[in-house]
Amino acid sequence: MKCQILLCKCILLLITLFPLCGQPKISLDIGIGFYEPTMTGFDDNELVPFPAGNFINRNILWNVGAYYEFFSNARVGYNSLTSFDLGRLDGFETSQPVFYRSMRYRMFPLETFFRLRPKIELNFTLTPIWGRGKIILETKPSSGGSGGRTITDDWNDLFNSFGDEDPIEQVASDNNMKSDWFGYSGMIGVRYYTRPWLGLDLKAGFINNSYDKDRWRFQGKRVKGPDLTITDIPVFSLKLIYAFR
Helix, strand or coil: CHHHHHHHHHHHHHHHHHHHHHCCCEEEEEEEEEECCECHHHHCCCCCCCCCCCHHHHHEEEEEEEEEEEECCEEEEEEEEEEEEEEECCCCCCCCCEEEEEEEEEECCEEEEEEEECCEEEEEEEEEEEEEEEEEEECCCCCCHHHCCCHHHHHHHHHHHCCCCCCCCCCCCCCEEEEEEEEEEEEEEEEEEEECCEEEEEEEEEEEECCCHHHEEECCEEECCCCCECCCEEEEEEEEEEEEC
16 A cells, blocks of 8 residues: 555656656757957057957857756756957067967856747846956977077066066976956847747847956966956857757
């Protein structure tokens, strides 16, 4: 008798959870975002001629993400918006190192939505942000012998251009500097399904980041990074959505 009661309770529990289990689905996103940060440390730097800022390397955010629909009108997921810059630093005498910069806004969104029509969805997203900036300098020493320019010289010139006058004595194999920060974002969007499994998603909102130029790291040492303003910035995104159960 006890076994039968336990079995009935399990069946009732499964029946209760069945609607929740039937709804969840996975969606994969790919697209682009647009924002307008103020990158004073790169664009107005008088000591180092960084690659010229343009719409692609300043305003475009390359977007990838994945979501899980855990309820009939709610999703959780991961989203990454990334800005890239690449070019040579011609002002570094004869070495001309290759400069690479990335700004990645990693988001962990909670999204609610409802259908205005069978093919049209309105959604609202709140998400914390874990941001990361990275600067890489692909450099090599000049051929001027013992008195020639070294890799360490190039890195110290870069740090000096950001206002850090404490020199690095020796550069090891690690050739990148990083910074992490936290923030948050809120967005509203509309999604149109061309197929039950395929849609276009347009979002508008803001991102707010607690970036600090004094919190960059290089080979275990705290260094100064570029002046950036990435606080309370409007952001837009356009994504292609592929969903499946």
